[in-house]
Amino acid sequence: MPFSAQAVVPGDDALGLTPPTLPPPEIPEEPFPGFRLAKVPFDREFDSPVMLATMPGREGEQVVAMQRGEFCAVKIHDSSWRPFLDFRERMKGIVLFEEGVHGIAFHPQFATNRLFYLSYTQNEPRRRVISEMKATAGDSPVAMPETERILMEIQQPLADHWGGHMLFGPDGMLYIALGDGGLRDDPYALAQNPWVLHGKVLRIDVNGRSGALPYAIPADNPFAKDQLVRSEIFALGLRNPWGLSFDATTGDLWLADVGQDLWEEINLIKPGANYGWSHREGPLETAFHPKPLIAGTTTTDPIHSYSRLRAEGICIVGGHVYRGTKLVGLNGAYLFADWGYGHVWALEMDEERVPTRRLMLHHGPAEHKFNPTLVTSDPEGEPILLSQEGTIYRLETESAD
Template sequence: MKSPVLSNFWLHAFFAAVFLAHGPADAAIPDAGSPQPVPVPPEIPAAELPEEMMTGIVLRKLAFDREFDSPVMLASLPDASGEQVVAMQRGEFCAVRLDGSGQWRPFLDFRAKMKGIVLFEEGVHGIAFHPRFAENRLFYISYSQNEPRRTVISEMRASKDATPDALPETERVLLEIPQPLADHWGGHIAFGPDGCLYIALGDGGLRNDPYRLAQNPWVLHGKVLRIDVNSRSGNLPYGIPEDNPFAKEQTVRREIFALGFRNPWGLSFDARTGQLWCADVGQDLWEEINRVEAGANYGWSDREGPAKSAFHAHSDLPDTAVKDPVHAYTRLRGEGICIVGGLLYRGQKLPQLDGAFVFADWGYGTIWALGIDPASGLPSRRSVLHRKDAEHKFNPTLVTADVDGEPVLLSQDGALYRLEKDDD
């Protein structure tokens, strides 16, 4: 008798190949004149946690003599310089100091490569420096390209100067993932404490993930990947870590570390425990925060947030254990529309945040701290750190940290912010 997993796998592989070859135009579209079911409005769920205001913390804009055009990522140079590099969506990268001096300098101008990449979610998505950057000068970027539409993960070198500049002529492409549509890219990248590069990828777009790419074990969409940039596996330009959860599986892409994501935005590792955290942008109802574990399935698109999705009657892979988010908030209560991650705070200047996951909502401009019970690992409280004033053009694109682990926020309006102790 055929294994249902294997049968499902080959069915998935076939449909994924057809979809990626022909694009969404070949998808069956219901006859607009035929009767359509009337959706039942979902019930508004009870709040999982009480919400409170946390006093003593203020959001302060950092002074620079320029704007940073749609910043999407901030990565620290792993040396003693104290510099961090801001990656901007349209291809500019700047090295900055977040010490209040307002110092910045060009690091990489990739704008010519991004020419014609203008849609809302297209462009640069991430940057990460090799843990041994001081020795090898290597760093990695994630960005989108067209004709064909694809996500590119590549390696590049920087100069050996005390204030290094990128050397774009050294670019080496590691991975290219075909993309059906120009949204749900994901694309954040980060090195883990194990020295491996982690890559977050979205489901490729379209409502409801109709091709079930996030659950398909033979495509990389809707997954968190883990690769070894210091080795090679066969003809691949990178290595597959031997302890990857599916490294010995023939029916799963070996790069996959975890699956079942819609549009993951904000990878971060707990500086104390090494645990990987990830925010995942929802579709209609839920925005979620996940602790990402090896081999785990986070449910999309069989589930959205903590609930079963209304648009897929049956689970895609039979008998699949699904891991619930650590926390989810919902549009049904008007809490927000687009989560951005996110870091587990381990700094020194804001002790009231110790062990809390700090995250924000792009649409509402709200910043929260999710208190985590250290014994159970479950959320115990949710505190509001900042609510956007109506006149404030604040749309956070990332919550991350400076070189000392203190919270920094990037905003689509071109500004960088800090969360600081309120001395007033």
Template sequence: MKSGIFSSVSALVATSLIGTQLIVSNAVADEAGMEEVLLDNSYTVTKVIDGLMIPWGMAFSDADTLLVTERTGNLVQVTLSEQTKTTLYSVNNLYAKGQGGLMDIAQSPEDANRYYFTYSDKTDKGATTSLATATISNGKLSNWTRLLKANADSDSGRHFGSRITFDDKGHLYFGIGDRGDRDNGQDTSNHAAAILRLNLDGSVPTDNPFVNDNKVANEIWSYGHRNPQGLFFDKATDSLWEIEHGPRGGDEINLIGKGLNYGWAKTSHGKEYWGPLTVGEAKTLPGIEQPKWVYIPSIAPGSLILYRGEHYPQLNGKLLSGALKLAHINVVDIQGDQLKEQLRLVTDLGERVRDIAISPDGLIYFSTDNGNIYRLEPKPK
């Protein structure tokens, strides 16, 4: 039984009053054609706020307070119990065109009042991705400071990245796309098409892989990434997971290693937009790291987390990615060094899932490009 039969009904319910619940199916893709089928158990979803302008990133300051970046440039504080939203800050010099705008937000692992942001910064050549930090306390933002203005300028409005994550050794990681220029994929003299690694103060760690190579930007941790829009460090396994957009087909989940080349655009599992031709020289080449999972067709990933907790036993230890094109939460099982797609959640909403966040009390929240934020209720019905 296909889930699409319920899509129009669920989408209609999803636009109703905030706080109401609706049933959304768990769906799994079969191996022959990725056809969606319903499973026996379903989660309930509660809409907690609406009316946002493409809520791109989310970070909890406490279980009742959610900080949300709108791609149009505003940082909004959402009080869940009161179902209210307040604008705390509007980013200056923002390039809010194409795929650009105010992007991710992440709370510092060492200071609960300090937050990091990625955004597309206007430049003389068009725009680039920048990293900033600020203090948020008592509902007020102060000390907005840009830490890095990436050497990734382009007049293209495409492929800015960019998610933020932290390891447990005082380092910050964030990704930047190829900025619409495929040659950037293998050009390590700039920051495009790369995962960058910094200290929390924005300085370069002395053990970064290319600090002694004057032909490679010091901040680069890995390269050859088309457009990374999901990045998550799993402290339990000391693993850095990344998900990125392929071209027409070929979205990738990668396990990121120090100094490794992930191939774009020499290798790709996708096709050219204008025909059946493959992209690059091959799907695999010596010296290039292979993805752990490839999506054909593309799901258009918007985010990535690895859930660990007791509220959702079926999801414990799984990778969860928001999907934009196919409008669902993608659940991937980790089986040793292999991945396997397991579930597709909230397909009946019919909304592009942008970001996924875990609250301090262990609940899953997700945002959609429709301007809504939902909570996935932990008890299947």
């Protein structure tokens, strides 16, 4: 989950910290009026929704995953829903703020093989589970829990910074974003440790097997032939990543990363790249790990970051590049939000992915109960926002019917 907001404010004597001098904003922020959040009029709430995944071969149907274990198949265009999977018994006792279900992804050939994948947490021992499951055939497929096959179980030191989003790429591989394992400062430096999976983006092939593994390591993974790095790793150096998405036009992989004290990040994920945490946060080095874990480490700065110390926000929520047709002026912009402030932005970029402007599409007033947990899209590519209190919103023009 993205909701680990540990803020340090100027003059925080209790912590004995002196906030650093922040660089000036990289790009201007401008209001961009003409948009609104419109509730999709379902006849129920979706408590703590964390993911909305499109079901291949099911025209207009998606599945919303809820943190405490309920999954519903929904159609945004007519506000209909039906049960898909009830995992609440499995999630009994999973009650801490960031624990629970974090992701669902449908196999690209779901229409014929009925396979889908889950990302969720369990206790005793505390761990992340990545599993495969089948759905029934027919016109209204539902999950068959008895078919579950475990792909990964990753022990977690603490009960936060899980990450957990996942999706299939255009290459047919499954991408999984994992957090650093918890607590402040990444005390075990797991995000930089190349032999653990915490704080990483993983890439696996669910259609094959490598040795005794229940999945295959793609031969073109950046560390597939490196004995010093886990071969599942695609990218590393992340804290609490949330909101994996591929640009439908360019194939670029985008990922937001929730910060600790200073910075919220938007990263363009490249194979083998290291995004710096916990040696770096945003564009700056950290005071608590002033040297990289491994000498000579090269890191990649975020495409864009905003700061808590400027009161811009406290918890970033990804995020996708808009490629729909209804929102004039936003094509090619990266849409994202802040869970704490309820803001919704569009990041304009040039052809080299260099940001030029940050556009405020929705300013989150404190009295409005809106805590976005994901910025995603409907099957036609139009923006959908999930909110923690249970509402699903469209982002649309004020002139929309």
